[in-house]
Amino acid sequence: MNLFSPAPEWRTPYETGAGNTTATYAECLAYYQKLAAAYPTEVQLREAGPTDCGQPIHEVVLGGAAATPARRPVVLIQNGIHPGEPEGIDASMMLARDLIQNKKLRPLLQQLTIVIVPVYNVDGMLNRNATTRANQNGPAEYGFRGNARHLDLNRDYVKQDSRNARTFAGLFGKWRPEVFVETHTSNGADYQYTMTLIPTQHNKLAPSLGTYLQKELLPALYAGMEHKKWPMTPYVDPIGETPESGIVNFPDLARYSTGYAALFNCIGFMPETHMLKPYPPRVQSTYDFLLTVLETVRQQTPALLAARAAADAALTQQTTFPLGWVLDDTQHETILFRGYEARHKPSEVSGLPRLYYDRTAPFTRPIKYFNTYRPAVEITAPAAYLIPQAWAEVIENLQRNGVQLRRLTTPLTGPAEVYTIDDFKTSPQPFEGHYLHSQVKLITQNSKLITAQAGDYLAVLTEQGPARRYLVEALEPQSPDSFFAWGGFDSILQQKEHFSDYVFEDLAAEVLRQQPALRQQLEAQKKTDPALAQSAEAQLDWVYQRSEYHEAGHRRYPVLRWGGAVE
Structure with missing residues (x-):
């Protein structure tokens, strides 16, 4: 139980339950309303904006009138993105109360700005059930992972559907x-830990923040949790079947919370309690982790703010950006891991061997922890991006994330780099409402003069501030979470005009007569491509694609890398 004993009237629904209950949405909101009414100078409860189910997301600001971002470090705690994983919902209710009522914790309020989102996926929390978390040991009832549009919100941080x-x-x-x-x-393997942790991948942070995270913040968090009797390990993502094969730090793309935060020089954490542990220790370890974060940030405020300031300063000068990351399997750390022996026995379902973990055989032994990534691709950003006004959803998304855009009042002519999508792969099944594109290959052409129309938008790199990196990763098609990857420009991939074979035969013949080099190229291609050599239709299309009759906009990426004047 919580170390601080609240008065009976201030016990949360979890605390008044039998140890296996979590607050409903109505109970959670009512509790924060009660707290804000009783402590109006220390607690502000506000609507932050809408959800897909029509109910608002709330923010709880702790610390009184001085709680402004410019005056002290800000810690943002968000709960219930997956409401079937409700430990943070219950732990944060207790923590908010204790921060206000317990004198020992008052210095945290005086030196930090603490913002709590009680429930992010309100939609899923209202969809309460007792069965969808089949692998989880309680609570008795809980919310659902998807929101009202059946979206996993921890895949929606960039695309923002x-x-x-x-x-x-x-x-x-x-x-x-x-x-x-x-x-x-968590889901996955079985082991002795109640709490595991996913931090922002340190290589993806600015050097000052990545170094601070690895050398100062993480060691203090691990030590603090050990002191509170919650030994902690990195999130268990095994290379092979079991953790003894080695574990890999989570590759947090920008679609995830920690990856999105990194784009803005913010350190992110996803604490993951173990699904098979009873609900009370999962709630308590989450409470203690959140408290440890606050205590550590308070103690390390000068180092944290210095690292953040250095990262922000470096971002204003950054022109080369990574797009995608790959694991460097030549480097690893060795950590002591507290697990259970993995064994196999015949399955009662299939009769085939099945994995199980023997809790009567705990062990502590060294395992490999792979925690180094390197950029898959690096690009040099242009002076500005030109976004045609027709792409309103793209423009709105950029603006919503802090990108500064200039709307042209008169036509603007200048040089630009133009991308053509040469090749890409598309997932055969939908993922979060989209058929994701990957392995994008581009043809880049330097255009001497392009005229942007009045009403189009320029995103000038030097004007972006904190959104500089977000802008690049959103608009460069090779980025794994770019707007192109999520299907935001799919209409350019479909050819709009076509030809009738029997009519185009004569035009194609004339094209080849006038361009002998093109004829030679076709003949050479046929020698290496039997499918092309055996298909008259394919050869006509080959000529069509390279002729003036082929539409210029097919596979032409509409966002241009502007090289002209921006003043």
């Missing part, structure tokens, strides 16, 4: 937290 994510973008941009914590429950 949901109103929830759009609200979050405004909230995150307003506070610009130094540290962002989003509470979760």
Whole structure:
């Protein structure tokens, strides 16, 4: 139980239950309303914006009138992105109360700005059930992972299909937290730990923040949790079947909370309690982790703020950006891991061997921890991006995430780099409402003069401030979470004009007569491509694609890398 004993009237629904209950949405909101009414100078409860289900997301600001981002470090705690993983919902209610009522914790309120999102996926929390978390040991009832549009919100931080994510973008941009914590429950292997941790991948942070995270913040968090009797390990993502094969730090792309936070020089954490542990220790370890974060940020405020300031300063000068990351399997750390022996026995379902973990055989032994990534691709950003006004959803998304855009009042002529999508792969099954594109290959052409129309938008790199990196990763098609990757420009991939074979035969013959080099290229291609050599239609299309009759906009990426004057 919580170390601080509240008065009976201040016990949360979890605390008044039998140890296996979590607050409903109505109970959670009512509790914060009661807290704000009783302590109006220390607690502000506000609507932050809409969700897809029509109910608002709320923010709870702790610390009184002085709680402004400019005056002290901001820690943003978000709960219930997956409401079937509700430990953070219950732990944060207790923590908010204790921060206000317990004198020992008052210095945290005096030196930090603490913002809590009680429930992010309100939609899923209202969809309460007792069965969808089949692998989880309690609570008795809980919310559902998907929101009202059946979206996993922890895949929506960049594309922002949901109103929830759009609200979050405004909230995150307003506070610009130094540290962002989003509470979760794990799936996967069995082991002795109640709490595991996913931090922002340190290589993806600016060097000052990545070094601070690795050398100062993480060691203090691990030590603090050990002191509170919650030994902690990195999130268990095994290379092979079991953790003894080695574990890999989570590759947090920008679609995830920690990856999104990194784009804005914010350190993110996803604490993941172990699904098979009883609910009370999962709630208590989450409470203690959140408290440890606050205590550590308070103790390390000068180092944290210095690292953040250095990262922000470096970002204003950054022109080369990574797009995508790959694991460097030549480097690893060795950590002591507390697990259970993995064994196999015949399955009662299939009769085939099945994995199980023997809790009567605990062990502590060294395992490999792979925690180094390197950029898959690096690009040099242009002076500006030119976004045609026709792409309103793209423009709105950029603006929602703090990108500064200039709208042209008169036509503007200048040089630009133009991308053509040469090749890409598309997932055969939908993922979060999209058929994701990957392995994008581009043809880059330097155009001497292009005229942008009045009403089009320029995103000038030097004007972006905190959104500089977000802008590049959103608009460069090779980025794994770019707007192109998520299907935001799919209409350019479909050819709009076509030809009738029997009519185009004569035109194609004339094209080849006038361009002998093109004829030679076709003949050479046929020698290496039997399918092309055996298909008259394919050869006509080959000529069509390289002729003046082929539409210029087919596969031409509409966002241009502007090289002209921007003053």
